[in-house]
Amino acid sequence: MSTVAVHRDDVGSKIGMWLFIFTELLLFGGLFIVYAVYRYKNPVAFHLAGEELDVTVGTLNTVILLISSATVAMSISAVQYGNKRATLSYLLITILLALFFMINKYFEWSGKFGHGMYPGSEKLTELGQGEVLFFGLYFAMTGLHALHIIIGVTILLIMLVRIMNNKINKTYFVQLENSGLYWHLVDIIWIFLFPLFYLIS
Amino acid sequence: MSNSHNQESSYLDYKGRFKGIFAWIFSTDHKRIALLYLYSIATFFIVGALLGLAMKLELIAPGKTIMEAKTYNGVFTLHGITMIFLIVIPGLPAVFGNFLLPIMIGAKDVSFPRLNLLSWWVYIFGAAVAISSQFLGNGPPDTGWTFYAPYSFRTTTNMLPAVLGAFILGFSSILTGLNFIVTIHRMRAPGMSWLKMPLFPWALYGTAWIQLLATPIVGITLLMIVAERTLHIGFFDPTLGGDPVLYQHLFWIYSHPAVYIMILPAMGVISEILPTFARKPIFGYKAIVVSTLLIAFIGYFVWGHHMFTAGMSGTAQFAFSFLTFLVAIPSAIKVFNWIATLYKGSIQLKTPFYWAVSFLFVFMIGGLSGLVLGSLATNVHVHDTAFVVAHFHFIVFGGVGYAFFAALHYWFPKIYGKMYDEGWANTGWVIFFMGFLILYLPMFVLGIMGMPRRYFDYVDEFSRLNIVSSLGAILMIFGLIVIILNLVRSARYGKTAMANPWGGPTLEWQISSPPALENFNEIPVVSKDPYDFSNVKLG
Amino acid sequence: MDNKDNTHIVKYRTYLFVLITLIVFTFISVAITGIQLGKLAVVGALVLASFKSSLVLWYFMHLKYENQFLRLMVGLVLFVFIAVLIVTFFDYSFQ
């Protein structure tokens, strides 16, 4: 009699995670297509609208995300070495950096809202159509990205708890790897969002 | 493990942690999930078919016959949404893919059984959200299933639930596809190399990739509609600077490959049935595998042929027409291979075979009429007319529907361990087939004459053919009733089926009917080609 | 089923090195936009972004250490996306 063994396939679940990441990439891909087309049709308006965004804040956030991406990768090395403390610290740094990113984002958005720039606002509609499209895309894309950060932080927090409970350990860490993959995805998307909105002006 | 024990623990009788209906809706067994999908899809299908009948009755004569224009517009929208998003897209993969994929590759389940159950729950949730649009405040949505901008921003009807429902259903589709890809990569039985895999799993593999790579695009597009309607972010509305044609691009980037999500598994089913009943291997196995992958790939780049009148650049029209003709080739290869499979066979004339052969016939009509639509000059004349509706129904209803019924009869003994009544099954098939042709063939002519689609009312010159078409619809519904009643009755009272009633060569026929909870006592070791009939025993 | 095909442990030093490269390139791309390059600015920024994201894919996401299949699939997905973008522009750039 064969007992119903718990089916475990780490490689399989990693492939599954990658496939999920593909769908996420294409989800943003749809928005990138829209961005590309409207930028092509309204080059001047996009240029001018891009100047309204603060490059310093954007750069800071880029660096924050890059570091957080590196630390989450390091936490995986740490778990492979069997160093629980290091794993936890790297993960904690990642989460703190993500929160820092969100705080930055909050001030950036509320600044825009304070100036009466939000989707459907009168000030926005008074600007040209190109500007309306630019800010529409800006809010949609960075908003969707921020949503992914929130989901990512939640997942990383769950990982933190699971490492503390030794559910994730030297021999079983595919969940941490997958969470890491998700976090890098968030990073990659930002790597493109940053120049497209803040730099090309 | 003794045989009697094996019989007792068939997946249908298995008693798990939960009782009654909960033993089904919380089961992670791929076979039970497949049946959950089957019953939900069958329910929606009956609704969708009745909506279709209502439309044909409305069109039986010019002017108002049984409903108002407003109702009619709501009916064709709901017909489209249910048929496309709730039935044909999930249809074959979710029902027969779920049931058979693990068995055909010699696995005990899919890679992520819980995710599989989640897909079904997401499906039901999405369906509930989509259907709720019919009953909320401002009345049923009336945009057609394509949700074209900017009309979808202007209509006051309940667009949001319909669009969100479609978005949620996309998730279900993605999760199923993801699950299948990993399953095929990781869980094939020892010895089953890629080229020893049967063609239905191959088709599901191609389909899964399209589900994975195309669905997110429509997902984000639908979200953009939601954002535009609720937050007034300008994406596609020209008053906000948007470009309505861009919406069409994004919509068809998904929705054309979606046609291949529908038809590839259907082709896979036919590639299983024909060899079994001809008792010989499929002709040109490798060619069919390659054409499956080619269809999946090229199919991604032909979406523009839905937009030849929309105002694209001449270059784009040229490129899209060219690519569209290219994608016809792999489909043609498959048809030739299927017909050649029958050559020098020893054909058993059973119900699944009738369905498969009638599939070939209607698929040829559907595919060949697609050439008219791929060609620029002729497309312009018949675009957005009854011709497109006829072509589309020949491919989607003719293709997927026939394959679905073929699959249902073919694997019925395996799923239920009972035989259907052959006399009634054949009667149902004949009535349905006749009704189908009488319903849709006149619409080709109507389209060439110039009758636009989505018309509640029409000018008198179209009335004769519309009467014929509507009568065909009534006949076809009769056929459906016979088919469905026969199957429902047989699932309960049919004769007990043998393990391998047709003499099929693939793995699912080598285990008991219905299969045990974990399919195989021992994971089989595969050494033969999938369609090797040398040691196949009937019974 | 083998679960052990990925036992490679990446050294902290490697990550640190990649991170520094990424940050340097971020500042380079910011600096580049200071110069008026016109259309080249778009191309330049995108090339840099692609380079940075490849680093993330290759090292942080362990593609370097994964099997051939995954790399192939990542390539395929990127190819499909870029091809879709190009085909869409068959319409817009010839209007």
Place this chain on the structure above:
Amino acid sequence: MITSNLSNLARGVDTAFIVILSVIFFFLIGLTVVLIIFILRYRESKNPVASQIHGNNKLEIIWTVIPLLIVMAMFYFGWTGWKPMDSAPPDDAFEIETTARMWKWSFKYPNGKRLDTLVIPAGKPVSLNMNSLDVIHSIYIPAFRLKKDINPGSERNAWFIANTPGIYDLFCTEYCGLEHSSMISSVKVLSADEFESWYADSVSETHIAVKTEVSASSRGKQIVQQLGCNACHSADGTKIVGPSYLGVFGHEVTVIRDGKTVTVTADEDYIRRSILDPNFEIVEGYNKGLMLSYEDLLSDEELDLIVEYIKSLN
């Protein structure tokens, strides 16, 4: 039906049709016959033992290459037949401003004539400069093999030469809402001479002809019907897309103006405002942006008649 030669576009389209339909029927009939022969000849009772054939590479190559050549030929015919539709109109083309709006066509001629059917001369290039005021519409004249979507926010051109005088159907083929199927009109092709005299006659058909009815209110009713207003507004109190005409005149109406709720009396001015600037104030419970101004489509006289009609519904 299949060859009409009624316009300059028809020839190329119909050639493509003939080529493609011939290929279709050849393959459909041929393959079906082969299929039936195989089924009859190789059924179990006739051929009890199947030959285990796995494939044939030569055949595979043949039936890949031949269809490839055939589809390329079809592609070529489709492309050449379509090219004239994509070309710019000739300089001497007769230009007509074409406006599509929810459920009504409007054609405006260079001399100011405006009507809801398209009247054109035979044998002369006609160029339609097309605009849509609300959603996507699509002009479709089956007899001329002409079809082009009209997207709001951008002008599109369609040009053609009609060959034979007569009356032909004109449809909207892009689904555009409630009364999509009644957004139909016709094309009247006149011989060059007839057209000249029709065009010079400034009295006839400059506006939607309202001559036969007697009372002002019933003339107003006729205009309302012709403009397609009834698609959104009922005369019996039913709530459709917009408010009903019934019992509006002279009564208090709660409207939203500039985001504020105000009560106004529905007088003649109110009705005129609602037609000419529909989004200035919106009756409570209805949505903004669905109706567009009818300023260009109505004369003052016609507007008065409509007001009379609405007054009569009290």
